[in-house]
Every structure is written in structure tokens, then in C-alpha cells.
Amino acid sequence: MFFKRLIVSFLARKNKKAVDAWSKKSVDNQEKIFTKLVTTLAETKYGKKIGANEKMSLFDFQKKSPINSYEDLSPYIKLISMGEKNVLWPGRPAYFAKTSGTTSGVKFIPLTTEMLKNQINSSKEALLLYAFYQKKFEAINGKMMFVQGSPILKKYGKIKTGRLSGIVANHIPFFLQSNRLPSFKTNSIENWEKKTENIINETIGCDLRLIGGIPPWVIMYFQSILKKTHKENINVVFPNLSLYVHGGVNFKPYKNTLRSLLPNVDFLELYPASEGFFAYQDDIKDDALLLLTNHGVFYEFIESNEFLKGEGQRITLKDVVLGKNYVLIISTCSGLWSYNIGDTVMFVNLNPYKIVITGRIKHYISAFGEHVISKEVETALDLCLTKFGGEVFSFTVCPNISPENGLPHHDWFIEFVKKPTNFSSFCEYLDASLRKQNIYYNDLVKNNIIKPLVVNCVKVGSFN
Structure with a gap:
């Protein structure tokens, strides 16, 4: 156990240096990512349609590639599902991440091997930063549970598909397999009530150190645990539990409930999505999220008020200002181009670049x-x-x-x-x-x- 702690301590220090290095070069990172992306764009069906070339400038890109919604890209995604290559990105994506949309019903978001690697590495970065700052290296000695979607994947046409969390569950490093909860079998249960019951049976009495999942699911699980054990709070049930990782929904409405359930546990927020991993909380004492500028995503921003009028200039990271609501537009190494994910953000720090999520542009x-x-x-x-x-x-x-x-x-x-x-x-x-x-x-x-x-x-x- 001491050896494991030593390894985590070493990796946390190494990770901190790497994050410090890239976060100081955020604008340069974005320029390099843009260059790499447009070079690739020229090889695709979408790129050829808009007249892309390997040396396309940002001005030309913004002129030729309009803001895209899922509906705009869905014909290309249909072609990918039928097995066509080089549609939005060279070759075919490894997966489709299945997600629900407010206007489009179910969405199938392309997920390349490169983007999946960025998704996993971003989570790892956030957890190692937490370990570094809090000097807590013991999580790896106990159990870690992520309340996820089913890891059993289906197919949309010729491409494997599932919830992002379910896809990631298939890529847990071998050295963490014995630490992972719930079991693969339990995680594969679709019915939430039955799944919760099985998770409770697997976790009561175990040495749980870390838990992750969206607040409504986690609250339901905790309340079920307390009902079965008749304990005062979750820290009595799991005395070594030290960290709850959350993301995907607004946390504020759930914070008081979770604090009463977890009086002695730290909260860490991530900003992952099927489209990319955009930010994470690098300091639990600061609610702002560090924008990930070197992780396969090129960002553009449009002032929300102007966007709602059908106007607004697309600006890049170097031109953002503090205190303004921006619609987040992304181009990614999964082949999403000038894509409006629907979220709005506000910058609260420019050195390094930190954001808060302010809502949905349609909400x-x-x-x-x-x-x-x-x-x-x-x-x-x-x-x-x-x-x-x-x-x-x-x-x-x-x-x-x-x-x-x-x-x-x-x-x-x-x-x-x-x-x-x-x-x-x-x-x-x-x-x-x-x-x-x-x-x-x-x-x-x-x-x-x-x-x-x-x-x-x-x-x-x-x-x-």
C-alpha cells in the first residue's frame, strides 16, 4: 500500500508540472490545435464541401464553416453509421456517444480514439491535481465507485454506441480493475432501481474512498444506503470516503442535500460532455473551472445576447473578456466543426483561463x-x-x-x-x-x- 501511495504522489507532482506548463500557453495551444484540425479537415467530406484546404486561415474557416447544430451535422453522422469513411474526420470514429438532446431527441456524437484518450486523461489530470493539493494519495488503496451508464455497447449502423460513461467504463486501466465498483455485471443493469439495489449490496461494508456520478443518481443511492443501514450520514457508513466527483448538471440545487449526506467529503467538479472534456475544478476552494486548452478542442465564443439576436462575432480565446456570457462553439478531433453545444460560459479569470458555466443558450x-x-x-x-x-x-x-x-x-x-x-x-x-x-x-x-x-x-x- 505504501508503494501505491508513493506512485500516486510521484504522478501527482509530475501532473502538476504538466498542467502548469500548458495552462500558461493557452492561446498558443489553441492556435496549434486549430492548425492541426484544419489540416485534417481538408481530407474529409465536410471539408471538401466547404472548400477547406490545409493552409486555411481562421478568417476563411469562420467564413466557410457556419455555426452547426446537431441537425446540421446529422446527415454526415448518418453516412458514418452506414460505414462511410473520411466524413467528418479521417477514417471512422471508434464509437458514437449516445446522448439526449433538447431539440433533436437522441444524438449520436462521434468519438474518435484520440478524443477518448483526451476524455480519460482529463479526468486523470483533475484527480491527480486534487491529490497533489490536498495531499490525499490513499484513494488508490481502497474502492472507487463511478455511478455510470451501462458498459454494454450496442450499434448504430456499423458503429458501436453507448453512453459516454459506459464507453469509458470499458477502458479502465488494468491496475485499477480490482478497485472499481460497481462490478461490470451490476453496471450493466439498465433498470435503475434494480441497479441501485445491487450497488448497495456490493458496497455496504467495503472501504469506499471515492465516488463519482451525477447528483440525482448519487443522492438516490446514498438515501437508499441510509435507509438500509439506519446510519446518520454516509461518512458513518464509509469512514474513509474523502471525495465526491460530479459534473454534467448544475450542482447548486443539490449542494446542501449532499453536504448533509457527506459532511466530511470534498466536492470536485468536472465539465465533461459527449462532445469533449472542456474544464475541471483545479482547486476545490475555487468554484471556477480551468479551461482545457490543450485537449483536442478548439474554442470559439459568441456573446450570448448577440447570438440570440442572430448576430455576434466569433472570437477566440485571446479576445475574451471577464464577466460576459458567451455561447461555446467547438471544433474537435472527433470531427465536430463550428459546433454549438448549447452551453453558455463566463470567464472569471484570464491567467489561467477559468470559467463558470452559466446555463444553456435555450434555457x-x-x-x-x-x-x-x-x-x-x-x-x-x-x-x-x-x-x-x-x-x-x-x-x-x-x-x-x-x-x-x-x-x-x-x-x-x-x-x-x-x-x-x-x-x-x-x-x-x-x-x-x-x-x-x-x-x-x-x-x-x-x-x-x-x-x-x-x-x-x-x-x-x-x-x-
């Missing part, structure tokens, strides 16, 4: 001209939970344009695990917090065009 309310975005909603709720207590499992917000009585308003539907101490004050403060952030919403309420928001308490599980 906003503007039924009355208020243009309330995800970040404003989430910040307001977080402020209220901090001030009044309470725990939220999930929530949604929508406009009520034609209520039976009174003025139009925003309806908030919240699944409270634990209700705030003073509910009426909570609701008033929630509205005030939103008004403080958004001048348009404030004007509408102040001028009696709409009334203050209404909070509706709904049963946990209502959104399932």
Missing part, C-alpha cells in the same frame, strides 16, 4: 421581455437556501402567461427535500434576488406588468 424565460437566464435563476435560489436553509432535490421555472386570477408571473416548481424555515420570507427573498440581478424583470414587477414569482412545492420525484 431562458422571456415571455414578457425579461430575458431571465439560467444563471440568474440558480443564483437566486442558492442565495435563498443559504439564508433560510432548506434542501432542494430538483426544480423548474416557467412563465404563467394567462393565470385564472391576477397578473401573469413566473411559476417556480420546487421539490424540497427539506423546506426552508420561513417559507413566505424565502419566497419574497427569491423574487428580490432575481429582481436585483435582472433589471428587465425588476421593471416588469415594479410597473405591475407581472406580479412577483410564485413558488409551488411539489413532491420529490415529480420530475422523474
Whole structure:
């Protein structure tokens, strides 16, 4: 065990030097990645269609390759599924990462061997940085569990496909196989309730050191564990558990619930997606995420307000400024070109480049001209939970344009695990917090065009 700890300590120091080196050259990294990508683009069906060449400038690329949605690239993805080569990237992708879309239903995102390597290495970087800064090298001596999609892959046409987490589960290094939970057999169960039951049976009594997974899944697992063991919190069940790794959804609504379940565990946020691994938290004391600029992704950014007007200039990393909402546009070594992933980000540091995720470009309310975005909603709720207590499992917000009585308003539907101490004050403060952030919403309420928001308490599980 001491030998394993020594190896992790060595790798953590080596990793820290590597991250320091590339994060100081982020703009140069991006220029090199762009050059490499466009050289490859010229060999593809998409590249030939837009007239790409190996020496294409950024100006020409932006002129010839428009912003693409999944719908724009889906004809090419269909050709790939039929076995055609050199469509979006030389050869064929190793996999399709299957994901759900808000407008396109199921999406099949090309995943090349190079991008898969970047996905795995990015996770490794984040974990080794955590080990380096916190001087915690013991995780490898115990069990590590990642609540994932099924590792059993199917086929879309001629290409293997599965959830990204399920694909990655097939590439766990051999020296970590004995540390991994749940078992391959349990991880392959599709029914979530049955899968949770099997995970509980496999994990109770084990020396769990690290857990990863999206918050709703992990909370359900933890609550089931406590119900079965009758323990006070998860740290009593797993005394050596020290790290929870999360990503993929907004964490703020779940933070209080998870903190009550895990009073002595660190939280580490990652920003992975089927399209690429974009950022991770390099310091658990700082909520901002380090943008990964040397990991197979070329970034462009468009100011959100301009994008929603159908306008906006595509800028690169060297031209971003602090405090502005940007739509994230990517080109990748999996063959996604000028691709709008739908996320919005804001830079909070330029040396090194750090971001916060501010929401989805299509997730906003503007039924009355208020243009309330995800970040404003989430910040307001977080402020209220901090001030009044309470725990939220999930929530949604929508406009009520034609209520039976009174003025139009925003309806908030919240699944409270634990209700705030003073509910009426909570609701008033929630509205005030939103008004403080958004001048348009404030004007509408102040001028009696709409009334203050209404909070509706709904049963946990209502959104399932």
C-alpha cells in the first residue's frame, strides 16, 4: 500500500508540472490545435464541401464553416453509421456517444480514439491535481465507485454506441480493475432501481474512498444506503470516503442535500460532455473551472445576447473578456466543426483561463421581455437556501402567461427535500434576488406588468 501511495504522489507532482506548463500557453495551444484540425479537415467530406484546404486561415474557416447544430451535422453522422469513411474526420470514429438532446431527441456524437484518450486523461489530470493539493494519495488503496451508464455497447449502423460513461467504463486501466465498483455485471443493469439495489449490496461494508456520478443518481443511492443501514450520514457508513466527483448538471440545487449526506467529503467538479472534456475544478476552494486548452478542442465564443439576436462575432480565446456570457462553439478531433453545444460560459479569470458555466443558450424565460437566464435563476435560489436553509432535490421555472386570477408571473416548481424555515420570507427573498440581478424583470414587477414569482412545492420525484 505504501508503494501505491508513493506512485500516486510521484504522478501527482509530475501532473502538476504538466498542467502548469500548458495552462500558461493557452492561446498558443489553441492556435496549434486549430492548425492541426484544419489540416485534417481538408481530407474529409465536410471539408471538401466547404472548400477547406490545409493552409486555411481562421478568417476563411469562420467564413466557410457556419455555426452547426446537431441537425446540421446529422446527415454526415448518418453516412458514418452506414460505414462511410473520411466524413467528418479521417477514417471512422471508434464509437458514437449516445446522448439526449433538447431539440433533436437522441444524438449520436462521434468519438474518435484520440478524443477518448483526451476524455480519460482529463479526468486523470483533475484527480491527480486534487491529490497533489490536498495531499490525499490513499484513494488508490481502497474502492472507487463511478455511478455510470451501462458498459454494454450496442450499434448504430456499423458503429458501436453507448453512453459516454459506459464507453469509458470499458477502458479502465488494468491496475485499477480490482478497485472499481460497481462490478461490470451490476453496471450493466439498465433498470435503475434494480441497479441501485445491487450497488448497495456490493458496497455496504467495503472501504469506499471515492465516488463519482451525477447528483440525482448519487443522492438516490446514498438515501437508499441510509435507509438500509439506519446510519446518520454516509461518512458513518464509509469512514474513509474523502471525495465526491460530479459534473454534467448544475450542482447548486443539490449542494446542501449532499453536504448533509457527506459532511466530511470534498466536492470536485468536472465539465465533461459527449462532445469533449472542456474544464475541471483545479482547486476545490475555487468554484471556477480551468479551461482545457490543450485537449483536442478548439474554442470559439459568441456573446450570448448577440447570438440570440442572430448576430455576434466569433472570437477566440485571446479576445475574451471577464464577466460576459458567451455561447461555446467547438471544433474537435472527433470531427465536430463550428459546433454549438448549447452551453453558455463566463470567464472569471484570464491567467489561467477559468470559467463558470452559466446555463444553456435555450434555457431562458422571456415571455414578457425579461430575458431571465439560467444563471440568474440558480443564483437566486442558492442565495435563498443559504439564508433560510432548506434542501432542494430538483426544480423548474416557467412563465404563467394567462393565470385564472391576477397578473401573469413566473411559476417556480420546487421539490424540497427539506423546506426552508420561513417559507413566505424565502419566497419574497427569491423574487428580490432575481429582481436585483435582472433589471428587465425588476421593471416588469415594479410597473405591475407581472406580479412577483410564485413558488409551488411539489413532491420529490415529480420530475422523474
